[in-house]
Amino acid sequence: MGAQPFRLAGVTGAAIKASDEALGAVKYDADGLVPAIVQDSQTRSVLMMAWMSAETLALTLAEGRTVFWSRSRQEVWRKGETSGERQWVREAYYDCDGDTLLFVVDQDGDGACHTGAYSCFFRAFDGSTPTDGG
Numbered sequence: 001m002g003a004q005p006f007r008l009a010g011v012t013g014a015a016i017k018a019s020d021e022a023l024g025a026v027k028y029d030a031d032g033l034v035p036a037i038v039q040d041s042q043t044r045s046v047l048m049m050a051w052m053s054a055e056t057l058a059l060t061l062a063e064g065r066t067v068f069w070s071r072s073r074q075e076v077w078r079k080g081e082t083s084g085e086r087q088w089v090r091e092a093y094y095d096c097d098g099d100t101l102l103f104v105v106d107q108d109g110d111g112a113c114h115t116g117a118y119s120c121f122f123r124a125f126d127g128s129t130p131t132d133g134g
Helices: 020-025 054-063
Strands: 032-042 046-050 067-070 075-078 085-092 103-106
Touching: 020 054, 032 085, 046 054, 046 067, 046 103, 054 067, 054 075
Parallel strands: 032 103
Antiparallel strands: 032 046, 067 075, 085 103
16 A cells, blocks of 8 residues: 555644745636645655635645635635644645646645545545555
């Protein structure tokens, strides 16, 4: 199954400074959202994808932990606020078109998925089991 997650004692995030030019390059959809992919800094596994607004992107960069927009609840949510499965941002990127974000994080806790799995990407179309820690 590859590298397994671990609990990070006392780890916190650090703010990431973004230029006005970089922030201005982000393209939001009609609902004011942009997809954000989250990748584990240790295993390099893709952990999850969620949506960010301009507000939650700014909060993520300022707080050093992932903050998303919940489309179902229509509210800001900090990953791990209730579950304890927080994500501490180490690196932040936007793609060549500015329409997708990537956050490289230290995953605090057993996993990123709301099901309790390490990664949200644990279901293969062919029925096989991921070998990258997912």
